[in-house]
Amino acid sequence: MPFRRYLPHYLMIAPFMVLFAVFFLYPILSGLYYSFHDWNGVRVPEFVGAANYTKILASRDFSRAMGNLFAYIAITVPLGILVALGLALLVDSFTGRWSNFFRNAYFMPVVLPAFLAATIWRWIYAPNFGLLNIVLGWFGIPSVNFLNDTGTMLYALIAVDIWVSAGFNMVIILAGLKNIPTELYEAARLDGASKRQQLFHITIPMLWPVLFFVLTYGLISAMQVFDKPWLLTGSSFTSYGGRRNALLFPVMDMMGRAFGGVKFGEAAAYGFLLTIAIVVVTGVMFGLRAWSERR
Amino acid sequence: MSPMRKLRRFTLWTALKWALAIAIALVAVFPIWWMINVVFAQAGEPVSLNPRLWPTSLGAGLDKITTIFAETGYLRAYGISILYALLTIAGVLLVGSLAAFEFSLFEFPGRKILFGVVLLALMVPTAVTIIPTYVLVSRLGWLNTMEGLVVPGLASAFGLFMLVQFMRAIPRDMIEAARLDGAGHFQIYWHVVLPLCRNALVTLAILTFIQTWGNYMWPLIVGTKEELYTVGQVVGLFNSPLSHHTVDTVMTANLLAAVPPLIFFLIFQRQIVQGIAMSGSKG
Numbered sequence: 375m376p377f378r379r380y381l382p383h384y385l386m387i388a389p390f391m392v393l394f395a396v397f398f399l400y401p402i403l404s405g406l407y408y409s410f411h412d413w414n415g416v417r418v419p420e421f422v423g424a425a426n427y428t429k430i431l432a433s434r435d436f437s438r439a440m441g442n443l444f445a446y447i448a449i450t451v452p453l454g455i456l457v458a459l460g461l462a463l464l465v466d467s468f469t470g471r472w473s474n475f476f477r478n479a480y481f482m483p484v485v486l487p488a489f490l491a492a493t494i495w496r497w498i499y500a501p502n503f504g505l506l507n508i509v510l511g512w513f514g515i516p517s518v519n520f521l522n523d524t525g526t527m528l529y530a531l532i533a534v535d536i537w538v539s540a541g542f543n544m545v546i547i548l549a550g551l552k553n554i555p556t557e558l559y560e561a562a563r564l565d566g567a568s569k570r571q572q573l574f575h576i577t578i579p580m581l582w583p584v585l586f587f588v589l590t591y592g593l594i595s596a597m598q599v600f601d602k603p604w605l606l607t608g609s610s611f612t613s614y615g616g617r618r619n620a621l622l623f624p625v626m627d628m629m630g631r632a633f634g635g636v637k638f639g640e641a642a643a644y645g646f647l648l649t650i651a652i653v654v655v656t657g658v659m660f661g662l663r664a665w666s667e668r669r
Numbered sequence: 670m671s672p673m674r675k676l677r678r679f680t681l682w683t684a685l686k687w688a689l690a691i692a693i694a695l696v697a698v699f700p701i702w703w704m705i706n707v708v709f710a711q712a713g714e715p716v717s718l719n720p721r722l723w724p725t726s727l728g729a730g731l732d733k734i735t736t737i738f739a740e741t742g743y744l745r746a747y748g749i750s751i752l753y754a755l756l757t758i759a760g761v762l763l764v765g766s767l768a769a770f771e772f773s774l775f776e777f778p779g780r781k782i783l784f785g786v787v788l789l790a791l792m793v794p795t796a797v798t799i800i801p802t803y804v805l806v807s808r809l810g811w812l813n814t815m816e817g818l819v820v821p822g823l824a825s826a827f828g829l830f831m832l833v834q835f836m837r838a839i840p841r842d843m844i845e846a847a848r849l850d851g852a853g854h855f856q857i858y859w860h861v862v863l864p865l866c867r868n869a870l871v872t873l874a875i876l877t878f879i880q881t882w883g884n885y886m887w888p889l890i891v892g893t894k895e896e897l898y899t900v901g902q903v904v905g906l907f908n909s910p911l912s913h914h915t916v917d918t919v920m921t922a923n924l925l926a927a928v929p930p931l932i933f934f935l936i937f938q939r940q941i942v943q944g945i946a947m948s949g950s951k952g
Contacts, residue, residue, distance in 0.1 A: 376778075380777045380778065382854040382855075383771050383775055383777040383854075384777070386767045386768065386770060386771045386854070386855075386858070387767065387768040387771045387772070387783070389763075389764045389767060389768070390764045390765065390767065390768035390824050390829065391768070391783065391824075393764060393820070393823050393824035394787060394790070394824035394826075396805075397802060397805070397820065397821040397822075397823075397824060398790055398793075398798060398824060398826075399786075400801075400805065401798045401801035401802040401804075401805055402793070402797060402798060402801070404801045404804065404805065405797060405798070405800060405801035408800075408801065408804070415804065415807075461693065464686070464689065464690055464693070465690075467686065468690070476690050476693075476694060477942070478934075478938055478942075479693075479694040479697050479698055480693065480694065480697050481934075481938075481941075481942065482697055482698055482701065482931070482934065483697055483700075483701075484945075485879055485930045485931065485933070485934040485941065486701070486883070486927055486930060486931070487879075487882055487883030487885070487900075487901060487926060487927075487930065488883055488885065489883065489885040489901045489904060489905060489926075490883075490901075490904060490923060490926050490927055493904055493905070493908040493923055494700045494701075494704060494923060495700070496908060497920075498700060498703075505703065537696070537697070537700075541697070542945060545942050545945050545946050546945065546946055548946065549946035549947075594794065597794070598794050598795060598796050600885075600886055601885045601886065604885075605885075605905055605908070608908070608909050608910040610909070624796075625796050628796060628800070629799075629886075629890075632800050632803075633890060638800060638804060641800045642800050642801060644796075645796045645797040645798075645799070645800055645801075646797060648794065648796045648797065649793065649794055649796060649797040652794050652796075653792070656792060
């Protein structure tokens with residue numbers, strides 16, 4: 375009997391598949407259901423059609439969060455990759471023990487919890503007695519309230535972000551660098567190619583697949599940024615986003631609607647809107663990759 | 670170009686490179702170093718006078734650590750975080766390796782579809798699942814419980830994917846040989862395959878530890894009572910604008926939160942770096 379024969383296999387995958395179905399598939403489906411209902415978590419959900427979606431799209435917080443997100447992504451993703459690429463090339467130019475030493479030093483911020491990176495940097499950014507303002511003071515620059523001045527808040531976040539993520543991306547790019555055959559460089563040297571020509575004609579083209587991964591992954595995680603702006607602005611569910619919502623991001627807005635405003639239907643709809651955006655971006659990235667490989 | 674000039678240009682370039690590498694290393698490591706210096710200094714010394722460049726008092730630092738453990742709920746939060754991480758690691762490794770064993774080494778109806786669905790999960794953002802998962806956990810009566818923290822995170826698609834990648838390389842002959850020796854299905858998993866994947870399991874355990882220790886969003890909504898606060902929540906509260914704790918307490922809490930992942934990193938740097946590089950190059 376075929377089922378009896380396969381039974382051991384199904385028993386072995388059962389724990390994973392059951393947990394996966396209950397805590398991953400079911401939440402997605404139930405989220406879809408809630409997203410079309412008005413629900414505060416206690417009352418019986420009331421069907422409202424697409425009202426949650428239209429309400430979010432029309433809300434001022436949503437456009438503010440999206441505006442912030444675009445500005446944030448436009449800077450942090452490309453800059454982060456450039457820094458990571460630079461670090462990887464720098465580490466790769468050393469050999470042996472020193473190469474490992476610098477790699478580990480640059481990677482250290484990655485293993486710290488993100489919540490901790492945000493809290494340490496809050497001390498560094500603090501007005502008057504914060505480390506950064508003391509250093510600026512040596513050069514006669516007056517104290518800046520980095521986390522409360524709408525002109526600097528975004529950049530303060532991006533600096534923390536790059537401090538944390540550069541080492542992560544660097545390690546992935548380093549693995550890519552190691553996979554480039556050394557014969558390519560030898561041949562280029564014989565042809566008289568300069569270091570710079572080697573970088574632009576061998577290293578970067580050979581790294582394309584890795585850079586694509588880093589870029590796509592960076593975009594997806596940047597779109598869901600939460601811990602760092604939440605803690606940098608000292609947010610709570612009743613008050614979040616920082617001064618004039620300068621550091622309000624979509625996931626913060628979603629969490630605020632759920633746990634501050636007790637609007638679970640709206641929050642579920644928010645999650646789906648965000649997912650649609652992420653799926654579209656991922657799709658575009660994969661499309662671009664296929665297109666660039668075909669050329 | 671004379672050999673002399675070539676040498677000089679070479680050294681100037683190398684010196685610049687070293688200076689740059691060291692400067693960046695300082696930027697990367699200094700905030701951590703600075704935190705250590707603030708904790709290991711006399712209590713009450715204003716931070717503002719000079720940026721602390723080195724630790725000045727070992728005793729004062731130890732005092733602060735014993736004080737924070739004795740006078741705040743930090744020790745309990747520490748215990749909660751460690752338990753949360755250990756249970757998650759154990760669950761992710763067990764459940765994930767059982768499933769990976771089947772998906773990577775055997776054929777059975779539905780294998781491709783089920784594995785495909787799990788792989789799709791890698792692309793679904795947390796944003797879409799977190800609210801409904803919270804609702805489910807609250808329906809189960811699991812708010813403010815350890816199972817509420819741990820269980821929803823056990824079916825890790827990433828962990829399964831990583832283990833499957835690794836187990837695919839195991840020669841089928843070894844499985845067949847064990848079967849001819851009379852080993853049962855579960856015995857093959859336990860005595861043959863698991864020992865072969867020790868490296869992958871260690872790597873997954875470390876990555877899971879770092880991720881669980883650093884998880885802020887899920888404990889924030891599931892553990893709303895003080896009894897279930899994790900290190901992340903306590904650190905967040907200590908650092909909040911309304912906190913009534915002194916700089917010394919807050920910095921000590923920050924430093925202690927950094928210690929376990931940093932120790933793990935110093936011991937397992939090779940596995941951590943390789944694990945991340947592997948997940949990147951195969952993704």
